[in-house]
Amino acid sequence: MRYTAFALLIVLQAKAAENLSDHESFCLQSPAQSCIEYIQQNLSVLPRHSSAWFKVKSYELDYLFDKHLFTTLSEQTSELLSLTNTPPGFSTQLYFYRAKVLFIEKQPEQARHFANLAMQQIKGAFTSFGSPLRAIELANLYYSLADYVTADAILNDVATQFSKSRDPLFWFEWYANKALILHLQQDLAGAAALRELGLARALELNHNGKIIVAYGNLARTQQLLGQYQQAYDNYELSLGYMTERNDDVTRAIHLLRMAEICWQRADFAKAAMHIRQINNALLSEYHLTTYHMLLQTPELSDLLAQH
Numbered sequence: 001m002r003y004t005a006f007a008l009l010i011v012l013q014a015k016a017a018e019n020l021s022d023h024e025s026f027c028l029q030s031p032a033q034s035c036i037e038y039i040q041q042n043l044s045v046l047p048r049h050s051s052a053w054f055k056v057k058s059y060e061l062d063y064l065f066d067k068h069l070f071t072t073l074s075e076q077t078s079e080l081l082s083l084t085n086t087p088p089g090f091s092t093q094l095y096f097y098r099a100k101v102l103f104i105e106k107q108p109e110q111a112r113h114f115a116n117l118a119m120q121q122i123k124g125a126f127t128s129f130g131s132p133l134r135a136i137e138l139a140n141l142y143y144s145l146a147d148y149v150t151a152d153a154i155l156n157d158v159a160t161q162f163s164k165s166r167d168p169l170f171w172f173e174w175y176a177n178k179a180l181i182l183h184l185q186q187d188l189a190g191a192a193a194l195r196e197l198g199l200a201r202a203l204e205l206n207h208n209g210k211i212i213v214a215y216g217n218l219a220r221t222q223q224l225l226g227q228y229q230q231a232y233d234n235y236e237l238s239l240g241y242m243t244e245r246n247d248d249v250t251r252a253i254h255l256l257r258m259a260e261i262c263w264q265r266a267d268f269a270k271a272a273m274h275i276r277q278i279n280n281a282l283l284s285e286y287h288l289t290t291y292h293m294l295l296q297t298p299e300l301s302d303l304l305a306q307h
Contacts, residue, residue, distance in 0.1 A: 023059035023066070024209045034245045036063055049083065054090045061097050066209060068249040068284065074101045092121040096137065103144055115141050132162045136173045143180055152181045172201035172210055176217065183221065192221040208241045215241075216254055223261055232261045252282040256291055263294055272303040 027035035039060050046053040057080075064073040077098040080086070086094065095118035102111035122138045135158040142151035155178050162170065175198035182191040199214040215238035222231035235254045242251050255278045262271035271294065280291055294300055 023062040024207060026056075026059045034243075036060075036246070039063060051087060054087050058090055058093050061093060065097055065100065067246070068253075068282075070101055070104050070284075073097060074105065077101060088121065092118055095121070096141070099141070099144065112145060115145055132158050132165065132167075132170050133173060136170075136177055139177055143177070148181060148184055151177075155181065168201040168204040172198050172205065172214070175201065176213070179217065179221070188221055188225050192218065192225060192227075195221055208243075211241050212238050212247065212250060216250070216257075219254075220257065223257065223264075228261050228265050232258055235261070248279065249282045252279050253287055256283065256287055256294075259294060260290060263297065263300065266299075268299040268303055272300055275300065275304065 023035060023039065027033075027038050030038045033041070039056060042056045043053065043060065046056060061073065061076065064070075064076065077094060080094055081098065095114045099111045099113075099115035099118060102108075102114065119138060119141050122134050122141070135154055139151045139154040139158075142148075142154065155174065159174060159178075165171070175194045179191040179194040179198065182188075182194065195214065195218040199211075199218055202210040202214040205211075215234045219231045219234035219238070222228075222234065235258045238254055239251065241247075255274050259271045259274035259278070262268070262274060275291075275294060278291065280288065283291055295304065
């Protein structure tokens with residue numbers, strides 16, 4: 001199939017937003033630097049609003065979302081929306097992250113508006129180029145809009161259509177999103193089974209960010225199932241793939257869950273040890289609820305008061 005120059009440009013630009021962790025592959029070019037420093041260094045030398053600048057900017061949005069830096073992501077997406085004539089692939093990603101951050105900020109109607117804009121473009125890209133990752137992004141957006149039936153149907157259809165795919169990235173993303181649906185349906189055992197398959201694909205990719213996410217997702221599901229030792233072990237394994245500054249927020253979250261698991265198992269000394277390791281300034285309001293709950297339990301408050 002041959003593309004016009006314009007169509008080919010859309011394909012290439014869409015690929016920049018196709019995978020929500022593209023920034024990690026980009027940052028492998030300079031492993032000695034922190035990822036965000038490398039991204040910002042490149043942005044500083046590229047002509048502002050050039051196609052290359054937008055591509056690197058897309059990596060920055062990926063990074064901010066993956067690292068839970070939602071305040072900065074909100075500021076960035078709000079500012080970028082004022083631009084005109086942004087590349088189609090970039091605008092899709094911009095709408096996607098703007099919708100996500102608005103959901104987090106509890107502005108569902110505004111979030112739905114941008115999710116719909118992203119969906120229109122993702123649908124067009126999937127129809128034109130048949131990318132299974134685009135279909136998974138579309139399912140994820142429907143999930144965010146609480147349209148779980150449509151999200152599940154899209155995932156089932158794309159799994160059938162691309163059943164012979166050997167792409168570990170596709171299956172990693174598919175297992176992760178399908179597990180969300182099963183979790184919602186209270187099928188935690190089924191979700192855990194899919195998360196184990198997703199972890200295998202992440203390890204096959206040898207992609208640190210995806211390995212961290214996969215271990216964390218599996219561990220959380222196991223924790224909810226009461227499989228505390230397996231959950232603790234998987235959280236602990238995830239720490240070995242983290243790097244300073246790049247993964248500080250995720251580290252704080254995983255240490256919090258490890259502390260919670262120790263408390264659930266009545267290993268209060270170990271729980272207190274993990275709590276002391278947590279930089280609570282990095283925790284979201286949601287995770288701070290668990291953090292403060294642990295601090296206020298008599299068993300831990302007494303131990304923590306001793307130091």
